[in-house]
Amino acid sequence: MLTTLFLGMELRSPVIVASGPASHDVNQISLAERHGAGAVVLKTACSDKYQHMRFWPRPRYKLLDWDKQIAGRSKQFSLYSYEQGYSGSLEDYWEFIRVCKRHAGIPIVGSIFADEAGDWAAMAAEVEMAGADAIELDISSPHRPGSLEFDTTSVAAMRAVVGRVHIPVLAKLAPGTNVLKQAEAAEQAGAHAVTLCNRLQGIDVDIESQRPILHGYYAGIGGPWAKYYTMRHIAEAYRTVHIPISGTGGAITGEDVVKYILVGASTVQVLSAILINGWETIARMNEEITGYMQRKGVDRLESIRGQAVASMTPPDNIVRWSGEPLDGTRNIWKEPGP
Amino acid sequence: MSGTQKYPGLPLLPPPFAAQQPPLAKVVEEKCIACDRCLPVCFFDALRIEERPGHALGRSAVVTAAHCTGCGLCFETCPVDAFVWVPDMSSSPSRPGTRI
Ligand SMILES: Cc1cc2nc3c(=O)[nH]c(=O)nc-3n(C[C@H](O)[C@H](O)[C@H](O)COP(=O)(O)O)c2cc1C
Ligand code: SF4
Ligand code: SF4
Numbered sequence A: 001m002l003t004t005l006f007l008g009m010e011l012r013s014p015v016i017v018a019s020g021p022a023s024h025d026v027n028q029i030s031l032a033e034r035h036g037a038g039a040v041v042l043k044t045a046c047s048d049k050y051q052h053m054r055f056w057p058r059p060r061y062k063l064l065d066w067d068k069q070i071a072g073r074s075k076q077f078s079l080y081s082y083e084q085g086y087s088g089s090l091e092d093y094w095e096f097i098r099v100c101k102r103h104a105g106i107p108i109v110g111s112i113f114a115d116e117a118g119d120w121a122a123m124a125a126e127v128e129m130a131g132a133d134a135i136e137l138d139i140s141s142p143h144r145p146g147s148l149e150f151d152t153t154s155v156a157a158m159r160a161v162v163g164r165v166h167i168p169v170l171a172k173l174a175p176g177t178n179v180l181k182q183a184e185a186a187e188q189a190g191a192h193a194v195t196l197c198n199r200l201q202g203i204d205v206d207i208e209s210q211r212p213i214l215h216g217y218y219a220g221i222g223g224p225w226a227k228y229y230t231m232r233h234i235a236e237a238y239r240t241v242h243i244p245i246s247g248t249g250g251a252i253t254g255e256d257v258v259k260y261i262l263v264g265a266s267t268v269q270v271l272s273a274i275l276i277n278g279w280e281t282i283a284r285m286n287e288e289i290t291g292y293m294q295r296k297g298v299d300r301l302e303s304i305r306g307q308a309v310a311s312m313t314p315p316d317n318i319v320r321w322s323g324e325p326l327d328g329t330r331n332i333w334k335e336p337g338p
Numbered sequence B: 001m002s003g004t005q006k007y008p009g010l011p012l013l014p015p016p017f018a019a020q021q022p023p024l025a026k027v028v029e030e031k032c033i034a035c036d037r038c039l040p041v042c043f044f045d046a047l048r049i050e051e052r053p054g055h056a057l058g059r060s061a062v063v064t065a066a067h068c069t070g071c072g073l074c075f076e077t078c079p080v081d082a083f084v085w086v087p088d089m090s091s092s093p094s095r096p097g098t099r100i
Helices: A026-034 A048-054 A090-103 A117-129 A150-164 A179-188 A224-240 A254-262 A272-277 A280-296 B073-077
Strands: A004-006 A009-011 A015-017 A039-041 A061-064 A078-081 A108-113 A134-138 A169-173 A193-196 A200-202 A219-222 A245-248 A267-270 B023-027 B047-051 B059-063 B083-087
Touching: A015 A280, A026 A039, A026 A090, A061 B073, A078 A272, A090 A108, A090 A117, A108 A117, A117 A134, A117 A150, A134 A150, A150 A169, A150 A179, A169 A179, A179 A193, A179 A224, A193 A224, A224 A245, A224 A254, A254 A267, A254 A280, A267 A272, A267 A280, A272 A280, B023 B059
Parallel strands: A015 A039, A015 A267, A039 A108, A108 A134, A134 A169, A169 A193, A193 A245, A245 A267
Antiparallel strands: A004 A009, A061 A078, A078 A219, A200 A219, B023 B083, B047 B059
């Protein structure tokens, strides 16, 4: 029922484990599989030039605004974190893919980060050779060096990778005002799908010491509140680009996954909810999606994809009424009472 | 907010020794009420419950130092603030000056 065709892969669920600490070790793949994930995107490997990103500050995760519901029932939190690439060497990463592929029954998506096009292409070729079913290009990490420009570096990276490998290529973009233009650029560069979106960069401050918390620099920030702008980005891209969209950012329930599909996503990548609420999140999402489909008489998710975008009301057609009082009074000052 | 809650969870700043030695999470066993809340959030397989005959509850959470990456998430889950940072003396000093 949940079977989703995505980039030539038949996924048993549209729910995918997003790149991060839940896909950093081979033994997490069987957990993902056992809990019903459709696929796993592995933690991003950085090129040797960014070796320092393989080292992480301690501590590196802080939960802010957390409702502290245990047993996997949290609905509100902001996960503030600073964790960059896969912690091993590139050789370790290729072996990571090989071991995952030897044991996993679900597709394995490699994920890489570099700067020069040549490095991107060489790493992508290794990911393919190690057996990954697809590759995601992390051109949008909130921790990437600020000097890397999308229009030059990222576009060249996408071109180089698409020209080198035969497996499907996903471009993971950052949220913000440019996401639509970037999705179009990704499509033009030959990417087979876009992942929308990575997390935002933010900062929190300790008012006692008057310093930024944890490692002392900006951090990645996300949480269930991200779903609203994520859905907007998906909806906009769905209208404009012709390649499939993998939604990511803020999904914590099966209902959220349904919503992402209704605004145009083919698959939904989840991480924070798994970290905070546990691996059972995936199984629960699958159950909730199935329940929805049964209730609405939907037999394939493809049939509802983009429905909410198709029924959006353009601003010119929004039914509007006067915001003025019926009797037409205005600008009549009343002294405030005591 | 965090500073005003009864159980603030993870301290907002790293422990003072973090620039010299990598911090590891440790459970203060006398405080632990063996509620199991921390276990599922550790994605690095570093937390387990062990029998502790001398303990008021007979069991306590324990950190496997060799697996702990010092991420800080377990601190957030603990209802009695049983987690503390300890320096990992077996490790060489952390790499300071990470370029951003
Ligand atoms: C701790 C942490 C580490 C992450 N590491 C990566 C990474 O290495 N590569 C990447 O592409 N995205 C990374 N992400 C982003 C996630 O893959 C995901 O797209 C994002 O968190 C939004 O989804 P969510 O709201 O379900 O967490 C990371 C996110 C978190 C919270
Ligand atoms: S600090 Fe992180 S890695 Fe270490 S025990 Fe706690 S949750 Fe596990
Ligand atoms: S959350 Fe705290 S009290 Fe509960 S088992 Fe873990 S260390 Fe012990």
